[in-house]
Amino acid sequence: MRIVILGCGRVGSTLAAILTGEGHHVSVIDRDQGAFDKAVQRLGPGFTRETVRGIGIDEDTLRQAGIEEADAFVSVTNGDNTNIVAAQIAVHRFKVPRVIARVYDPIRAQAYQEAGIHTVCSTTLGAGLFHDLLLGRPLRNVQDYLDTIAPQIMHRQEV
Amino acid sequence: MYVIVVGAGKVGYHLTRTLVAEGHEVTLIEKDPGRAAELAADFGETIVVGDGCEVRVMQDVGMSRAEAVVAVTGHDEDNLVVCQMAQRQFKVPRQIARVNNPKNEAIFHDLGVTETVSSTRIIYSLIEQEVESGESLLLTALKRGKIEIVTVNVTPSSPGARRMVKDIHLAGECVLAAIIRDDHILLPSGTTRLEPGDTVIAVSRPQDQHVLREALLGAGAQLGRGGSADT
Numbered sequence: 530m531r532i533v534i535l536g537c538g539r540v541g542s543t544l545a546a547i548l549t550g551e552g553h554h555v556s557v558i559d560r561d562q563g564a565f566d567k568a569v570q571r572l573g574p575g576f577t578r579e580t581v582r583g584i585g586i587d588e589d590t591l592r593q594a595g596i597e598e599a600d601a602f603v604s605v606t607n608g609d610n611t612n613i614v615a616a617q618i619a620v621h622r623f624k625v626p627r628v629i630a631r632v633y634d635p636i637r638a639q640a641y642q643e644a645g646i647h648t649v650c651s652t653t654l655g656a657g658l659f660h661d662l663l664l665g666r667p668l669r670n671v672q673d674y675l676d677t678i679a680p681q682i683m684h685r686q687e688v
Numbered sequence: 689m690y691v692i693v694v695g696a697g698k699v700g701y702h703l704t705r706t707l708v709a710e711g712h713e714v715t716l717i718e719k720d721p722g723r724a725a726e727l728a729a730d731f732g733e734t735i736v737v738g739d740g741c742e743v744r745v746m747q748d749v750g751m752s753r754a755e756a757v758v759a760v761t762g763h764d765e766d767n768l769v770v771c772q773m774a775q776r777q778f779k780v781p782r783q784i785a786r787v788n789n790p791k792n793e794a795i796f797h798d799l800g801v802t803e804t805v806s807s808t809r810i811i812y813s814l815i816e817q818e819v820e821s822g823e824s825l826l827l828t829a830l831k832r833g834k835i836e837i838v839t840v841n842v843t844p845s846s847p848g849a850r851r852m853v854k855d856i857h858l859a860g861e862c863v864l865a866a867i868i869r870d871d872h873i874l875l876p877s878g879t880t881r882l883e884p885g886d887t888v889i890a891v892s893r894p895q896d897q898h899v900l901r902e903a904l905l906g907a908g909a910q911l912g913r914g915g916s917a918d919t
Binding site: 586587588589608609610611613614615617618621622634636637640644 | 741742743744763764765766768769772773776777789791792795798799
């Protein structure tokens with residue numbers, strides 16, 4: 530598979546390394562060369578096939594990273610809005626078959642999920658996991674956390 | 689009118705002052721507490737500290753009763769998300785976004801935010817007008833991008849040159865609104881003849897631009913978009 534990853538932080542670089550190890554063709558975009566350097570230090574130079582330095586919501590950067598031929602696009606920068614907008618560009622402009630965005634804000638994650646963008650809210654996953662570990666409860670599956678934790682938080686918003 | 693402005697940079701600041709002076713009710717949302725504190729003297733309760741993309745903040749400022757939200761931060765992705773969230777979650781009737789990178793304007797329109805202002809593109813258009821390098825130029829879009837006003841420069845080799853307006857085949861709703869000839873403004877009638885050197889101001893829909901192009905400039909000519917790469 531040809532995969533474009535936007536954001537070469539911890540998650541982006543680790544994901545790239547795993548996918549590259551499985552034989553996929555991975556390109557990683559980041560606006561900061563330093564991010565690539567750190568990834569190489571952590572994971573070795575082969576963590577990805579290609580790196581592209583640029584702004585993730587710029588179409589030319591996305592094209593340079595091969596989005597036109599991509600089977601999948603994942604946006605995992607530390608900015609929710611960048612991830613959301615880049616994912617929308619991938620879906621609507623480039624018709625990438627599989628697009629996922631990491632969104633920290635549970636409300637925006639749900640809002641955009643409802644609007645047709647597949648989002649993963651690491652906030653609710655993380656909070657749920659820690660909660661269960663803390664209270665000695667058996668761990669649930671991922672969808673369970675996303676389904677039950679988010680409404681608990683959002684209900685508080687309406688107070 | 690109740691208007692919510694997101695982003696208290698120079699644009700947000702001056703926009704808020706202008707709106708308030710005209711008697712509108714405004715809330716200005718600014719993420720940076722330092723910046724908000726600076727402006728508190730000028731704005732008092734009009735300015736609120738918070739992230740304009742967060743639903744909680746939008747609720748607190750009464751987004752659901754706003755008639756318009758204007759996103760003028762320095763980040764296009766933030767401006768786009770503010771407008772989309774205001775539209776979807778709060779049904780705000782109008783969303784206006786500043787687009788810093790002119791290349792992003794088309795994406796905003798594709799993603800449902802059609803009222804956009806790109807100062808780069810506007811200034812570029814002005815420069816292009818001075819230089820007169822293009823055969824035509826987009827001046828502005830009205831009605832959320834559904835109507836465009838363009839200028840077309842008629843050259844000696846244009847198919848439209850020396851033809852009467854009534855003989856120029858323009859399908860759809862395409863109007864030649866004015867002709868500028870040697871600094872004079874002419875209201876074209878059917879028998880007005882276009883001359884090389886004329887600048888025609890035309891009003892049409894974006895999808896009819898190719899008709900206008902072929903009729904006045906010939907097949908293969910491109911109507912300028914003031915610098916943004918667009919087909």
